[in-house]
Amino acid sequence: MKRKYIGIERKQARWGFAFTVPAITFFTVFSFYPIFNAMFTSLFDKRVLSLAPPKFMGLGNYAYIFSSPDFWNSIRATFVFTLGTFIPIVIMSLMLATFLTTLRSKKARGFFQIAYYTPAVISSVVAAAIWLLIFDPRGLGNQWVNMILNSPGVDRKWLADKTMVQVSTMIVYFWKYIGYFVILFITGLFAIPPTIYEAATIDGSSQWQSFWRITMPLLKPTIVLVSIMAMLQCLKTFSTQYLFIQGGAPRAPINVITLNIYTTGIRNQRIGRASAMSIVLFLIMLVLTWLQFRLSKSEDVEY
Amino acid sequence: MKQIFKRISWVQILIWLFLLIVLLFTITPLVFMITSSFMTSKQIIRMPFSWIPETFHYQNYIKALQGNDGAWIxxxxxxxxxxxxxxxxxxxxxxxxxxxxxxxxxxxxxxxxxxxxxxxxxxxxxxxxxxxxxxxxxxxxxxxxxxxxxxxxxxxxxxxxxxxxxxxxxxxxxxxxxxxxxxxxxxxxxxxxxxxxxxxxxxxxxxxxxxxxxxxxxxxxxxxxxxxxxxxxxxxxxxxxxxxxxxxxxxxxxxxxxxxxxxxxxxxxxxxxxxxxxxxxxx
CATH class of the missing domain: 1.10.3720.10 (MetI-like)
Known part of the structure; x- marks a missing residue:
């Protein structure tokens, strides 16, 4: 009797394994193979349409990209974009989320959340297209800024100046993702039980004190995780920069790593070099993801 | 009632103001997309921008579907x-x-x-x-x-x-x-x-x-x-x-x-x- 029972268990277990086979196959072919392939290819001088077999060159591709000003420029562009985008996004969305939780009207809060989130609904290509028009020399961007600064007729060169074009890409990203991060923070804020605040208020803590002494420390893990998430997102940015360049913006200031991989690998057909760049990007993101896992494990707070 | 009135302080007014300014920032580009899709190019880049299209320029949509080369792709x-x-x-x-x-x-x-x-x-x-x-x-x-x-x-x-x-x-x-x-x-x-x-x-x-x-x-x-x-x-x-x-x-x-x-x-x-x-x- 007992043996038969084990038999059923085994049979069931086999089903369980069978259910995972399609996914395992998929991830082997479309995730693990490509990443190992990228590591391998990054050691060769490989071109797409070349008939000669790829030549092994050790770390030559890495030596090449790390001595190439073009690649360093991409690293610079990517990091400038990442820092310039994720810091304002995190600070602003934390502020907005805190303010929204102080609203007593649930309806108003819901409305603001939805309204802030709406830009995230449209695709990033559409977002870039809209802002391309806003940043037109005669467009709304100049009109708004000149209205606020009371400086009629000044052209801010949103898409032409090499500093401004970087700021412009940051604005697009900020605009598109602010609502998304507001919602992340609101979820985090509501996870803090109100009883803690009540106790603090009874003890004579002001709202300002409560925010710095209770909310901030308890929210720290969320802030760290959201920041890393935002950084990971920004490091992968592609669409905005691509669209801006298509729309006539100068390439160099916003030539982020992903764009460089695309140009090197697909347009210039230097697969080996592009793979080396991919691995560099992968390693940067891996360090951040590892940090994220570490922090999410060690900083789990229980209320 | 008195209490509620008392609680609406200037801090709250500032918060509302801030929330509304951000709201304007997130919504206007979307409104811009929709209104300008019914405008001629001339109207879109006119200064100052008028938010209500004077004419209903639906031809934009035909042009959009048709493409610049008219291939309807x-x-x-x-x-x-x-x-x-x-x-x-x-x-x-x-x-x-x-x-x-x-x-x-x-x-x-x-x-x-x-x-x-x-x-x-x-x-x-x-x-x-x-x-x-x-x-x-x-x-x-x-x-x-x-x-x-x-x-x-x-x-x-x-x-x-x-x-x-x-x-x-x-x-x-x-x-x-x-x-x-x-x-x-x-x-x-x-x-x-x-x-x-x-x-x-x-x-x-x-x-x-x-x-x-x-x-x-x-x-x-x-x-x-x-x-x-x-x-x-x-x-x-x-x-x-x-x-x-x-x-x-x-x-x-x-x-x-x-x-x-x-x-x-x-x-x-x-x-x-x-x-x-x-x-x-x-x-």
């Missing part, structure tokens, strides 16, 4: 985007749920290893493997085809994770009862487990649909002919030629956003639910 590109996004949403939901079910509810050797490996793929950004994937796609002769557009996104590790988390709490008694009644394992999944995953299915379906609707990078690599291109590629081509017709470009943007707005209006709960989750496979 945009409808085909919309169809392509729909085919790709719907297929990816369907396969992601199906494969993720069956895999998540297998991992959550069966005790087999190597279960945890499999789960860890699938989770590990979340650390691999698509941008880092797009070149090898492109080589795989060309090797399999999938370039410039629906299969090529779809195959790298059949399922997402994130989806598997979601489904597993959700199904871990699914009561095993139901499954055992069904087994006692002689139901096969596949029909248990299909008739008992799957229909009970609706919230995750909705969130995951929307997330995957959006992912592909928004995907620029992969179609850029894998498609060559105009008739295989998807909406994001059409928009980027339009952006290149934008000086020809700004109004038509915004009409393209509106058409491209319409399905998303409809989905968002009908299912905003799942939209926002999905947005709080992290997906590494977004293009």
């Amino acid at each position: 945009f409808p085909r590109n919309i169809l392509n985007s729909l085919i790709v996004s719907l297929t990816v949403a369907t396969t992601t939901v199906l494969i993720a749920s069956i895999t998540g079910y297998g991992i959550a509810k069966f005790n087999f050797k190597g279960r945890n290893v499999i789960f860890m490996l699938i989770m590990a793929t979340m650390m691999i950004p698509f941008e880092a493997i797009m070149i090898p994937l492109y080589m795989v796609a060309t090797g399999l002769k999938l370039q410039d085809s629906y299969a090529g557009l779809i195959v790298p996104f059949l399922v997402s590790a994130f989806g598997v994770f979601q489904m597993r988390q959700y199904l871990t709490t699914f009561p095993s008694e139901y499954l055992d009862a069904a087994r006692v009644d002689g139901m096969g394992e596949l029909s248990i999944f299909w008739r008992i487990v799957f229909p009970n995953c609706t919230p995750v299915i909705a969130t995951l379906g929307i997330l995957s649909f959006r992912g592909q609707w928004d995907n620029l990078l992969w179609p850029l690599l894998v498609t060559q002919s105009e008739k295989m291109k998807t909406i994001p590629l059409y928009i980027s081509k339009f952006a290149e030629e934008k000086m020809t017709d700004e109004g038509a470009m915004m009409a393209v943007a509106v058409i491209a956003s319409l399905p998303m707005f409809i989905l968002f209006g009908a299912l905003s709960k799942y939209f926002i639910g999905g947005s709080t989750l992290y997906d590494s496979r977004k293009g």
Whole structure:
């Protein structure tokens, strides 16, 4: 009797394994193979349409990209974009989320959340297209800024100046993702039980004190995780920069790593070099993801 | 009543002001997109911008569908985007749920290893493997085809994770009862487990649909002919030629956003639910 029972268990277990086979196959072919392939290819001088077999060159591709000003420029562009985008996004969305939780009207809060989130609904290509028009020399961007600064007729060169074009890409990203991060923070804020605040208020803590002494420390893990998430997102940015360049913006200031991989690998057909760049990007993101896992494990707070 | 009145202080007024200014910032570009899609180019770049279109310049939409070259390729590109996004949403939901079910509810050797490996793929950004994937796609002769557009996104590790988390709490008694009644394992999944995953299915379906609707990078690599291109590629081509017709470009943007707005209006709960989750496979 007992043996038969084990038999059923085994049979069931086999089903369980069978259910995972399609996914395992998929991830082997479309995730693990490509990443190992990228590591391998990054050691060769490989071109797409070349008939000669790829030549092994050790770390030559890495030596090449790390001595190439073009690649360093991409690293610079990517990091400038990442820092310039994720810091304002995190600070602003934390502020907005805190303010929204102080609203007593649930309806108003819901409305603001939805309204802030709406830009995230449209695709990033559409977002870039809209802002391309806003940043037109005669467009709304100049009109708004000149209205606020009371400086009629000044052209801010949103898409032409090499500093401004970087700021412009940051604005697009900020605009598109602010609502998304507001919602992340609101979820985090509501996870803090109100009883803690009540106790603090009874003890004579002001709202300002409560925010710095209770909310901030308890929210720290969320802030760290959201920041890393935002950084990971920004490091992968592609669409905005691509669209801006298509729309006539100068390439160099916003030539982020992903764009460089695309140009090197697909347009210039230097697969080996592009793979080396991919691995560099992968390693940067891996360090951040590892940090994220570490922090999410060690900083789990229980209320 | 007196208390409520007292509590509305200047701090609160400032908070409201701040919230409203940000609201203006997030909403105006969208309003701009919609109003200017009904304007002639001259009206769009006029200073100051008038928010109400004087004439109803619907010709922009014809121009948008027709394209600058008059080849009417945009409808085909919309169809392509729909085919790709719907297929990816369907396969992601199906494969993720069956895999998540297998991992959550069966005790087999190597279960945890499999789960860890699938989770590990979340650390691999698509941008880092797009070149090898492109080589795989060309090797399999999938370039410039629906299969090529779809195959790298059949399922997402994130989806598997979601489904597993959700199904871990699914009561095993139901499954055992069904087994006692002689139901096969596949029909248990299909008739008992799957229909009970609706919230995750909705969130995951929307997330995957959006992912592909928004995907620029992969179609850029894998498609060559105009008739295989998807909406994001059409928009980027339009952006290149934008000086020809700004109004038509915004009409393209509106058409491209319409399905998303409809989905968002009908299912905003799942939209926002999905947005709080992290997906590494977004293009």
